[in-house]
Amino acid sequence: MKETYLKIKPIQMTKYNEILKVNEENNDILLNFNIGIHKYCGGIIDLINISDINKAIVCRHCKLRIVIPASIETHSELREELKQKIWIEAGKDIVG
Numbered sequence: 648m649k650e651t652y653l654k655i656k657p658i659q660m661t662k663y664n665e666i667l668k669v670n671e672e673n674n675d676i677l678l679n680f681n682i683g684i685h686k687y688c689g690g691i692i693d694l695i696n697i698s699d700i701n702k703a704i705v706c707r708h709c710k711l712r713i714v715i716p717a718s719i720e721t722h723s724e725l726r727e728e729l730k731q732k733i734w735i736e737a738g739k740d741i742v743g
């Protein structure tokens with residue numbers, strides 16, 4: 648039987664190197680609430696539905712809010728989506 652328990656590695660959320668420490672007991676499927684902790688800030692991070700096509704990850708403490716497509720359902724997909732967002736934002740900074 649395949650192991651369903653995974654220890655998910657921390658996920659970088661922004662170009663400022665903000666880190667989501669994923670709850671260790673989670674498997675790869677994202678929960679709606681309390682998906683992890685905002686490292687250094689210490690706030691709990693929730694995933695909420697904000698429209699028919701988007702969700703947002705939101706920190707309860709510092710109010711960090713990142714909009715992502717509603718189709719994202721796993722930590723792997725979230726990691727990939729945020730990586731692409733960070734690349735695009737970093738590129739904009741370089742272009743000016």
Ligand SMILES: [Zn+2]
Nearest residue numbers: 685688706709
């Ligand atoms: Zn925070």
